[in-house]
Amino acid sequence: MKVKVRILDVYSGRYSVFINEKEAMKAKLHPDDLVKLEAGKKTVYGSVVISSLVKEGEIGISRDVLQLHSFSEGEVVTVIPSGTPESVRYIKKKMNGGKLRKVEIETIIKDIVDRKLRDIEISSFVTSLEINGLDMDEIAALTIAMAETGDMLDIDRKPIMDVHSIGGVPGNKTNILVVPIVAAAGLTIPKTSSRAITSAAGTADVVEVFADVSFSLDEIKRIVEKIGACMVWGGALNLAPADDITIKSERALSIDPTGLMLASIMSKKYAMGSQYVLIDIPTGKGVKVESVDQARALARDFIELGKRLGQYVEVAITYGGQPIGHTVGPALEAREALQALMAGTGPGSLIEKATGLAGVLLEMGGVAPAGMGKKMAREILESGKAYQKMREIIEEQGGNPDIKPEDIPVGDKTYTFTAPTSGYITAIDNKAITGIARAAGAPEDKGAGIELYVKVGEKVKEGDPLFTIHAESEARLDQATVFARRTEPIRIEGMVLQRIGNI
Ligand SMILES: O=P(O)(O)OC[C@H]1O[C@H](OP(=O)(O)O)[C@H](O)[C@@H]1O
Numbered sequence: 001m002k003v004k005v006r007i008l009d010v011y012s013g014r015y016s017v018f019i020n021e022k023e024a025m026k027a028k029l030h031p032d033d034l035v036k037l038e039a040g041k042k043t044v045y046g047s048v049v050i051s052s053l054v055k056e057g058e059i060g061i062s063r064d065v066l067q068l069h070s071f072s073e074g075e076v077v078t079v080i081p082s083g084t085p086e087s088v089r090y091i092k093k094k095m096n097g098g099k100l101r102k103v104e105i106e107t108i109i110k111d112i113v114d115r116k117l118r119d120i121e122i123s124s125f126v127t128s129l130e131i132n133g134l135d136m137d138e139i140a141a142l143t144i145a146m147a148e149t150g151d152m153l154d155i156d157r158k159p160i161m162d163v164h165s166i167g168g169v170p171g172n173k174t175n176i177l178v179v180p181i182v183a184a185a186g187l188t189i190p191k192t193s194s195r196a197i198t199s200a201a202g203t204a205d206v207v208e209v210f211a212d213v214s215f216s217l218d219e220i221k222r223i224v225e226k227i228g229a230c231m232v233w234g235g236a237l238n239l240a241p242a243d244d245i246t247i248k249s250e251r252a253l254s255i256d257p258t259g260l261m262l263a264s265i266m267s268k269k270y271a272m273g274s275q276y277v278l279i280d281i282p283t284g285k286g287v288k289v290e291s292v293d294q295a296r297a298l299a300r301d302f303i304e305l306g307k308r309l310g311q312y313v314e315v316a317i318t319y320g321g322q323p324i325g326h327t328v329g330p331a332l333e334a335r336e337a338l339q340a341l342m343a344g345t346g347p348g349s350l351i352e353k354a355t356g357l358a359g360v361l362l363e364m365g366g367v368a369p370a371g372m373g374k375k376m377a378r379e380i381l382e383s384g385k386a387y388q389k390m391r392e393i394i395e396e397q398g399g400n401p402d403i404k405p406e407d408i409p410v411g412d413k414t415y416t417f418t419a420p421t422s423g424y425i426t427a428i429d430n431k432a433i434t435g436i437a438r439a440a441g442a443p444e445d446k447g448a449g450i451e452l453y454v455k456v457g458e459k460v461k462e463g464d465p466l467f468t469i470h471a472e473s474e475a476r477l478d479q480a481t482v483f484a485r486r487t488e489p490i491r492i493e494g495m496v497l498q499r500i501g502n503i
């Protein structure tokens with residue numbers, strides 16, 4: 001059928017096209033059917049929404065579609081019902097535990113990028129990877145397919161360094177210190193981050209508190225060629241675009257299947273032209289990798305994948321047994337990171353990890369002698385040079401370089417939990433801390449999160465404050481408080497863990 005385009009001010013987070021009920025009945029189209037729109041050389045896929053927002057003879061195009069394709073009001077398009085894409089068969093093959101061939105992986109990724117696969121099928125693909133995994137041939141094919149379906153960045157500087165955490169540990173604002181330290185030493189580090197996947201704040205969510213994180217490739221090239229660094233959201237770019245589409249399903253399910261994580265991280269690094277990549281694998285209870293043996297196996301996979309892509313990869317296995325620093329949630333973490341950069345010091349868990357990772361990069365990039373990287377990183381941090389570089393990054397990314405930690409607003413609805421008994425802190429439950437911060441509204445509500453007053457091993461007296469929940473609304477605060485009561489995120493020796501009666 002031929003219809004006229006009507007641009008709709010609708011943003012649904014999906015690739016939707018709106019069709020009037022009568023028109024849909026005539027064309028035998030049903031809600032969520034996949035259709036192909038053809039106009040000249042343009043071919044776009046979308047899922048049907050039946051709506052009275054459009055009249056017969058019209059098709060409504062949402063803002064989601066307009067972000068990637070241009071349509072003008074009144075333009076005539078042909079709407080063709082589209083059958084089940086071939087790639088669905090390959091997804092089922094993976095569901096049944098089969099090994100995917102390179103061409104099958106390429107078809108799945110192309111269909112994801114072309115929006116031929118809808119959220120429901122993409123979630124099934126992600127779930128099948130969580131359950132059945134991928135071997136190294138499949139991971140390499142997935143990585144290259146993800147990179148080659150998008151743009152590539154070509155920065156006129158060498159060497160290009162990069163750092164990426166597999167995430168999972170609450171409060172991981174570490175790379176916000178690592179990037180300016182490394183750039184202050186004269187190395188080039190165009191850092192892309194994802195938003196939160198399983199945590200309450202991804203690095204992109206935190207940086208966005210004091211600067212823009214969405215830029216075009218040309219803008220990134222200009223920023224990086226000028227100051228040697230950036231800290232941007234990978235999803236705003238057309239770099240490995242399938243990545244950010246699959247991340248949506250991962251976030252909804254709070255899972256990060258290992259093979260997809262490897263491909264997702266490394267496809268972005270490949271597309272950014274990074275030559276020396278440091279991967280941080282936080283390891284400990286309640287994070288993505290719980291044991292050092294598992295971390296070593298994952299490290300070998302990252303290194304092998306790097307070799308296949310022509311990149312030199314090193315891996316740092318880091319302590320992830322409890323939150324990093326004292327804050328969790330975008331605005332609270334932004335405050336803590338900025339404070340540490342300004343003061344050149346801060347919580348041990350943050351400073352040790354940041355200078356340790358930066359030190360490895362300084363050695364990999366050849367600006368620090370072997371074994372001296374961490375010392376050099378600490379000197380750069382303490383001298384204020386990292387803070388100066390951070391100011392440049394904030395300014396180039398459209399933020400206020402003079403911003404102070406106390407200028408950053410945090411959620412003003414608060415509730416503080418106190419120690420029910422005296423004793424030593426024996427454990428802090430990462431998953432519970434993340435769950436509370438997410439229940440409080442993080443990462444979408446920037447001011448939501450947790451301020452932690454204690455770390456494992458510290459001694460508390462009955463009634464001492466343990467942590468404060470921050471939220472931007474009373475409803476969210478209540479949700480988070482209920483969640484915190486149920487999960488008891490902080491354990492103190494001698495504490496009664498559960499009381500069970502009347503069984
Ligand atoms: O912790 P979760 O949300 O699972 O993983 C996502 C986080 O991990 C990575 O960290 P970085 O950008 O290397 O600092 C991602 O980019 C993102 O910030």
Ligand SMILES: Nc1ncnc2[nH]cnc12
Nearest residue numbers: 165166167194261264265
């Ligand atoms: N970009 C990314 N994609 C998938 N998993 C990740 N874990 C950390 N960063 C990630």
